[in-house]
Amino acid sequence: MRLRAGLRVASMLVVVASAAEARAQTLPSEPIALADGRVTVGADVSATFGSRDPGFFNYTDYEHSALRLLRIDVSAAAKAGPHFTLLVEVRSENVDTLEAYALYARIRPWTGRDLDIQVGRIPPTFGAFARRAYPNDNPLIGYPLAYQYLTSLRPDALPASADELLQKRSLGWLVRYSVGAPGADRGVALVSAFRWDTGVQVHTKAGIVSATAAVTAGTVSNPRVSDDNGGRQLAGRLEVRPVSGLIAGASLARGSFVSDAAARSAVGDAATGESFAQTAWGADLEYSHAYYLVRLETIGSAWRVPTIRRPAIDEPLRAMSTSVEGRYKIVPGLYAAARLEHLGFSDLVGSTLTVPWDAPVTRVEVGTGYSIQRNLLLKVSYQHNSRDGGVLQRVEHVGAGQLVFWF
Amino acid sequence: MKETPRTQGALFLTFAAFVSFAVIQASNQLAAARNGVIRGRVEVRRVVPQVERRPSVTDLGAPPARDVDDRLRSVVYLESAPRRAFDVDEGGHRVMDQRNETFVPHLLAIMTGTTVDFPNSDKFYHNVFSLSKPARFDLGRYSAGHSRSIRFDRPGIVRVFCDIHSHMSAFILVFGHPYFAVTDSQGRYHIDNVPPGNYGVIAWNEGNASDPKPVTVPDGGAAELDFALR
Numbered sequence: 233m234r235l236r237a238g239l240r241v242a243s244m245l246v247v248v249a250s251a252a253e254a255r256a257q258t259l260p261s262e263p264i265a266l267a268d269g270r271v272t273v274g275a276d277v278s279a280t281f282g283s284r285d286p287g288f289f290n291y292t293d294y295e296h297s298a299l300r301l302l303r304i305d306v307s308a309a310a311k312a313g314p315h316f317t318l319l320v321e322v323r324s325e326n327v328d329t330l331e332a333y334a335l336y337a338r339i340r341p342w343t344g345r346d347l348d349i350q351v352g353r354i355p356p357t358f359g360a361f362a363r364r365a366y367p368n369d370n371p372l373i374g375y376p377l378a379y380q381y382l383t384s385l386r387p388d389a390l391p392a393s394a395d396e397l398l399q400k401r402s403l404g405w406l407v408r409y410s411v412g413a414p415g416a417d418r419g420v421a422l423v424s425a426f427r428w429d430t431g432v433q434v435h436t437k438a439g440i441v442s443a444t445a446a447v448t449a450g451t452v453s454n455p456r457v458s459d460d461n462g463g464r465q466l467a468g469r470l471e472v473r474p475v476s477g478l479i480a481g482a483s484l485a486r487g488s489f490v491s492d493a494a495a496r497s498a499v500g501d502a503a504t505g506e507s508f509a510q511t512a513w514g515a516d517l518e519y520s521h522a523y524y525l526v527r528l529e530t531i532g533s534a535w536r537v538p539t540i541r542r543p544a545i546d547e548p549l550r551a552m553s554t555s556v557e558g559r560y561k562i563v564p565g566l567y568a569a570a571r572l573e574h575l576g577f578s579d580l581v582g583s584t585l586t587v588p589w590d591a592p593v594t595r596v597e598v599g600t601g602y603s604i605q606r607n608l609l610l611k612v613s614y615q616h617n618s619r620d621g622g623v624l625q626r627v628e629h630v631g632a633g634q635l636v637f638w639f
Numbered sequence: 640m641k642e643t644p645r646t647q648g649a650l651f652l653t654f655a656a657f658v659s660f661a662v663i664q665a666s667n668q669l670a671a672a673r674n675g676v677i678r679g680r681v682e683v684r685r686v687v688p689q690v691e692r693r694p695s696v697t698d699l700g701a702p703p704a705r706d707v708d709d710r711l712r713s714v715v716y717l718e719s720a721p722r723r724a725f726d727v728d729e730g731g732h733r734v735m736d737q738r739n740e741t742f743v744p745h746l747l748a749i750m751t752g753t754t755v756d757f758p759n760s761d762k763f764y765h766n767v768f769s770l771s772k773p774a775r776f777d778l779g780r781y782s783a784g785h786s787r788s789i790r791f792d793r794p795g796i797v798r799v800f801c802d803i804h805s806h807m808s809a810f811i812l813v814f815g816h817p818y819f820a821v822t823d824s825q826g827r828y829h830i831d832n833v834p835p836g837n838y839g840v841i842a843w844n845e846g847n848a849s850d851p852k853p854v855t856v857p858d859g860g861a862a863e864l865d866f867a868l869r
Binding site: 262263265269272273274307308309317319320321334338340346347348350355357363364366433435436437442444469475476477519520522523525561563564566589603605606607638639 | 645688689690691692693694695696697698699700701762763764768769770775776779780783784798800805806808859
């Protein structure tokens with residue numbers, strides 16, 4: 233099934249690439265404006281094809297790899313006066329799903345003040361990468377581990393003991409537990425770059441400082457359209473731009489993680505998922521000047537899950553990711569980029585051993601991008617992944633190519 | 640008569656002297672001719688709308704306001720020019736500012752050899768670049784109060800963009816001769832110092848060029864030529 237999907241993506245890549253080259257100068261290069269510019273429509277299309285990934289390092293669920301993906305994003309903004317804008321983004325992955333990735337209203341109560349209220353399926357408040365996860369904004373092909381790598385933790389199914397969780401190390405792409413939802417499904421990343429949360433967000437800016445706060449239905453690792461546990465997530469971000477080119481940000485989020493159904497299965501009918509929260513914090517730094525750009529981001533997360541059987545998971549399950557990314561423009565239209573990152577997990581005491589609750593991962597990705605035209609970019613990258621533990625392949629080399637078109 | 644090397648040499652010298660005389664006479668006549676003017680008006684019937692921002696779906700707030708490009712201005716130029724015109728190397732500097740996320744002016748017409756300065760008058764970074772064949776360059780990111788420059792040595796149309804703000808764009812038209820003019824806000828133009836003769840004249844606006852229109856520039860006089868684009 234995966235082979236067939238791979239072939240389908242490959243054939244699409246070939247078609248898109250040849251069509252793009254043939255029509256390189258005739259493709260639209262600017263957003264489509266309607267109704268005197270009150271409605272604008274843009275798009276991001278990327279076709280990615282990577283070599284096999286038997287270690288499931290780049291999978292975003294059992295069937296989808298971030299390195300074998302045809303992604304089409306169509307976004308639109310409709311302005312209704314100076315106070316109100318409706319924004320929507322529809323996304324298709326491998327042409328088999330179509331989802332409203334974003335759908336929200338932006339309200340600016342006072343035109344003279346930098347204060348906006350956004351309501352609906354809103355952009356992520358937390359972290360730096362999730363808002364630039366478009367292939368056009370990502371200098372490499374792979375996603376940072378914190379935003380993509382699937383841990384073995386699920387919000388709707390729970391391990392009954394530390395031993396059960398330890399048995400699932402490295403299996404986050406398809407994991408099954410004895411408590412809660414019975415089927416196998418994917419785990420969660422520390423922060424999801426593939427779904428947006430639903431709620432209300434307030435953003436303001438004063439001089440070099442900007443601040444954002446949001447209340448949403450899900451959590452950073454499990455954004456949701458509708459709530460499944462009665463608890464809300466509170467998230468905040470503070471960003472400072474002291475000099476040109478330097479952006480320093482700090483983020484904090486806390487929200488109920490475990491679904492009510494899973495909590496009830498774990499600790500009885502009176503339980504709700506509200507008390508089993510994810511707490512995440514992040515710090516990021518970006519500096520750019522002339523032809524180079526450097527980004528540093530570190531994210532920590534702790535999930536509290538119900539204690540069911542011994543050996544119990546009585547401490548929050550912690551994970552921490554750090555990534556350093558750089559890009560350098562070599563000549564006009566050509567750049568080189570690299571990212572080095574590590575994702576680690578806290579130790580968990582099982583019956584026979586004490587090890588990190590999921591297998592730590594280290595990834596190095598190097599790549600290059602060449603602009604065929606301003607809005608048509610060809611990227612090539614190489615990844616070296618290594619995992620310290622787990623039942624799957626521990627070391628893997630992956631190559632990938634990506635064609636990106638946007639307007 | 641049998642030609643000897645000496646007679647061949649004499650014939651060649653005579654021919655060379657005749658040609659030199661003819662060239663000198665012709666150039667004297669040309670110098671004596673007084674240059675003229677081509678003037679007129681370009682009517683842009685459908686103004687190309689300003690490039691809108693891409694839908695800012697990922698932004699945490701509304702983007703700042705920006706200025707509006709002046710897209711009414713056009714360039715009028717001679718399709719071909721006297722050979723001597725191409726010997727001119729203007730040099731000098733012109734300025735294309737970056738202000739309120741807009742290139743000012745939006746349209747610049749220059750001669751080869753001209754250096755264009757791109758100062759940044761905004762409080763944030765800009766990154767001017769072009770992937771156009773006549774001038775492929777990237778000036779990198781630089782902050783307010785700083786400027787970068789690029790010399791244009793090849794004629795052609797250069798599209799200029801900002802790598803950070805995708806809605807910023809401008810045109811620089813680089814000519815190998817000096818016979819061109821940018822219209823004013825009313826669409827009027829005049830091309831000065833055009834040697835008398837017959838020419839084809841083209842009007843250009845936002846990538847749309849007219850067919851060449853024939854015009855005769857009289858000795859020391861003016862030729863009127865209007866255009867309607869789109």
